[in-house]
Amino acid sequence: MATSLKDIAEKLNVSKTTVSWTLSGQGDKKHIGRETQERVLQCAREMNYQPNLLARSLNSGQTNTLGLIIPDITDSFYSTIARQVEMEAEKRGYSLMIASSESDQEREDRILSLFCAKQVDGIIIAPTRRSKVMLSNLVKRHFPLVSIDRFFTDLTMNSITVNNHDASRNVVRGMIKRGARHIAILTTNPHLFTMNERRRGYEDALREGGLEVTETLYGEVSFDNYEEEIFDVMDRIYHQNPRVDGFFFTTHILAIEVFRYFFERGINVNEGYQLGCIHGISAFKALAPGMRVARMPVEEIGANAVRIVTECIDCGRRKERRPFERMVLECTYPTDLSEM
Amino acid sequence: MATSLKDIAEKLNVSKTTVSWTLSGQGDKKHIGRETQERVLQCAREMNYQPNLLARSLNSGQTNTLGLIIPDITDSFYSTIARQVEMEAEKRGYSLMIASSESDQEREDRILSLFCAKQVDGIIIAPTRRSKVMLSNLVKRHFPLVSIDRFFTDLTMNSITVNNHDASRNVVRGMIKRGARHIAILTTNPHLFTMNERRRGYEDALREGGLEVTETLYGEVSFDNYEEEIFDVMDRIYHQNPRVDGFFFTTHILAIEVFRYFFERGINVNEGYQLGCIHGISAFKALAPGMRVARMPVEEIGANAVRIVTECIDCGRRKERRPFERMVLECTYPTDLSEM
């Protein structure tokens, strides 16, 4: 059994109040005798007293805890964000609960409920899609909330997204500048706003470069079965465009699969090709150091998500309402992949 | 403001007790009128009642929450375990708090304290090193606890580890069987038990295969500065052993760095070399599909960690003491890396 305020109070023959005051550092302010304070502190140390945060939170109405919901904790993009959020939260005195929705709407709703039931002070979420039930409810209640990576046009909800269009355009521009003329795009989940933006960026770069946008250079695989489909799609692209000299990958996961294809087909992709990808992973520096990569601003995403959600919390305590904020961050383009 | 039991009780002119009974599904058992129950359920739905888990936990003394502490959430090995643990915990009705120690002793202690203060029911930890202060205290208190990936010989603490020695030996054996005769080892953090075991496995396999264990084939880099050091170490190995024909990597992170080296030096490592690595990542199937990889039993680690810690919790409730358990799991050796 852990020791409680009461244990200390009884042992020392003082009231719980006295113990609570001194332990919370308000001893002097409340005019508690120096000597009494000493005894309390001493005893707390001896009995290895740890305050029960549940009780404190129940009383204060705040848990100093943020919730973070991401689709997949094993995806390096999200895990890097998670780490940033954890660090930023700690700086501001918050601890973090992380949960994966596994891109499953029901799981996401369950987690949201759970977080609310556990009385987290605010939630940062990379939503899977329109979570009609819970999310809009929270928005209505003005619950401190910010979405990252994606956003909903019809919810007045704080969001931090990345300028995927410009990121793609910049990457593809760079590929063109280095001489690519027949650049294929490999993508998935085209219904996602994010992915559509990346495609648009690719197409705009082509047009600006005086290149044609053609269906034959467009490769799409389904999210659930990409390992299987990628070989057919790539074969088709090569068949229809024997002169293809560049590949733009909308995700790092697809890039890996295509590198597997290159390997199996004996294609040395580091010669005669331009490559581009949104988001880099460390393996790229060994697979294709020359690839142009748009680096996601994970630090900024994490830092701002925590900033916004804590500002909402602070405003809520003052009964104010914080104007909602849509933030769009830019990628960076490291020239040396080892900086990823 | 969220609605509480009291709100419902007042609205319906019944007692909080009645509301609590029916909402917890004990209405029939407690002989509460069918009609009253209906009204309560209806009202709860209308007012969107969510029980405050803080209050419930304070009362029951259990939070149905487990804590998980890992060194680095962005490391695919740990994030995969985290996902497994989350799934397993959910199956058993527990939710999960994840935190990264960043391999920092102090952070680890802070997190342990925090978890205790938040009254988690049990903790799963991949400890950084001997956390004298907190961990041994928890062990003494018989707090439900299990360490994964590493263990302490002098603590009677449940642990789940991997047979790193045999995993390494099997991988290196396979390399020898396929013809490698001069196999270098690349490793780091030699003071860790885990890493020492991997080295021992490597050496045993060499001896069994009639090969010499030589210092010139031993490459060690420091954990903090491996990107820099790896080039010198590899150059030295090649200089001292021009006939080197195999590389065994004790971690996937080192493997990636060495692949970068191969790339820069123009070495086609997929011809004339045998490769081996402990733990695989998806990029390997594109980098070196022929590499022999020991696949960590992440599912088993996660499942058993949750099993053991929840068994401890259950025993604790029955005032029993669960005999402590040291579990050692074996790796698997997928022949096709795309199964990783």
Add this chain to the structure above:
DNA sequence: CTGAAAGCGCTTACAG
């Protein structure tokens, strides 16, 4: 200088 008391939102033994 110190303490008794109420309350946070729940659960549950006890009483009618």
Add this chain to the structure above:
DNA sequence: CTGAAAGCGCTTACAG
């Protein structure tokens, strides 16, 4: 069939 009351471990306005 239903409710008043105590208690989980804290904090804090109020009273002396």
